[in-house]
Amino acid sequence: MGDVLVFAEHQGGHFPKTTLVAVNAGLEVARKRSGNCLAVIMGEGAENAAAEIAKFGVSKVIVLEDPRLEHHLADAAAQALASLIKSTGAETMLATATAMGKDLMPRLAARLNAPMASEIIAINDDGTFVRPMYAGNALATIELDGPVRVVTVRGTAFDAVKPTETAAPIEKVKAELDPASLKMEFVSFNEIKSDRPQLTEARIVVSGGRGLKSGENFKTVLEPLVDEMGAAMGASRAAVDAGFVPNDLQVGQTGKVVAPELYVAVGISGAIQHLAGMKDSKTIVAINKDEEAPIFSVADYGLVADLFKAVPEMVEAMKKIKH
Amino acid sequence: MKILVPVKRVPDPATTIRVLADGSGIATDNVKWVINPFDEIAIEEALRIKEKQGAGEVILISIGQQTWQEQLRTGLAMGADRAILIRSETPLDTLAIARAIAKVATDEKPGIVMIGKQAIDDDSNQVGQMIAEMLGWPQATFASKVEIAGEKCTVVREADGGLETIAFPLPAVITTDLRLNEPRYASLPGIMKARKKPLAEIAVDSLGVDLAPKLKIKALNAPAKRQAGRKVASVDELVEVLHTEAKVI
């Protein structure tokens, strides 16, 4: 039986959409491998989170317990998960390719001597997976050999799982850790607080690029549009590198991948590395003063205009629609 | 302190990548080859640590073909001290690459393996974390700031929703993110000097590690192309079509 173990990442007991996506992908793998899908959870607030995730169609929730797992540290987490995979006999370990999933899963794969496919976007009936390479310019069909395999899924490629009527049983397991080999220490987390929707969960994303010219302009020009649209804010690498906005807003090959219903690119040229992170959005709008900008080649609606004029106008036009 | 920096040869990020019709790979004519951009950042960071400490050695390592010497020479021209090319005529999977690098690290005993977070061709983001586990070392992925005090290292990492700081003793693996530094260019005297710097070659088989592929690429396909839409004449028209046609606002 090809059981699947899903790493249920949470923030102090709350599940981001990316975790519900992982559960859904895990259920699909389990179905195709005639196995069960189990969720594993650890860290601060895990107990409440376990009760929550139990309602999403998994057959069991395992809570890994140990004070050393309170903060996410890859060395401890990989050890604990590796023993659990061995004791459960699971065939597939699955997580979403969030910063945490990317940090942890390859380390776990190495510990299990198991091959790993990163950021899969499809699960084939024959057990192979599909994943993008070359910034999305190629789609590879991947086969992983061996009794155990590790995958991360792309958060935009699967739907979030829907809750069910019944709740799965919860089992607490004491984590197997060898304290002498654990050397990583959590110091602090400098959270970027925002009242806006999360970039990877929002229905609408408005992103700004180097065309905005300053952090100040992000605040005074772009943010009114972001808020008028109830959107999440994103950015190009150029805008992040220039210090206009924090790094976790970067959309692209090496930042976050998003696929909202509406993506509005403002003052972004559309380099391949940026397109890699947003070209699966349902509707794409580009506002750029250069009519030759490559972003227009993926945009459903393009407006050739000076953003400093167009964006404030758009805020006003949005207000009218609402009334 | 010795710092080991893996270097991968990849297509220039500005190259347009085209998948071959038979799905066997990508077209390599007209491709300009460069050091993986994240590895350049890793070389730069290693050089800065050496310069700050006033002593040490920066060693580059590649597992690839003879042509990869080009990128190693570029890294030497940036200021690295020597390079090791582990010759493998066929591409290996991430586990095998990590095993080979871990083996060299076991022999060379560096204080840090400073490595790119992701190769921009396969986009795997795996090798650094795998090396750390194989060596039983701490790992600091997606580093945007590295501070070393004696045997202890503190790293600020780019996590989701903010910046995380972790601390650990050396030796360790650190994977580099874009904000860590701006890599220097090779200077002309640097290029001259690089020609005489040691570049050792070893056959990958001689390492005595398991290289059997466990990850196989069965086929490579071009993704469906997104159709370009149309231009709108004004903001009012844009908002109108988004409201009535696309129905997204």
Ligand SMILES: Cc1cc2nc3c(=O)[nH]c(=O)nc-3n(C[C@H](O)[C@H](O)[C@H](O)COP(=O)(O)OP(=O)(O)OC[C@H]3O[C@@H](n4cnc5c(N)ncnc54)[C@H](O)[C@@H]3O)c2cc1C
């Ligand atoms: C290894 C690597 C990884 C990368 N990863 C990413 C990634 O994950 N995400 C990412 O985004 N990039 C990434 N990049 C960078 C990418 O190649 C581009 O450099 C970057 O996306 C450009 O950002 P930009 O479009 O904001 O800036 P630019 O390319 O400078 O474009 C600015 C645009 O603004 C327009 N503009 C200027 N003024 C106005 C105005 N007043 N009104 C309207 N329009 C205006 C201009 O016409 C131009 O098109 C990566 C690069 C490398 C090498």
Ligand SMILES: Nc1ncnc2c1ncn2[C@@H]1O[C@H](COP(=O)(O)O)[C@@H](O)[C@H]1O
């Ligand atoms: N063949 C190779 N030779 C040397 N280093 C490599 C090789 N393949 C991957 N790496 C290193 O591993 C890092 C992460 O690659 P990846 O896990 O493939 O995304 C890269 O930035 C390189 O530094």
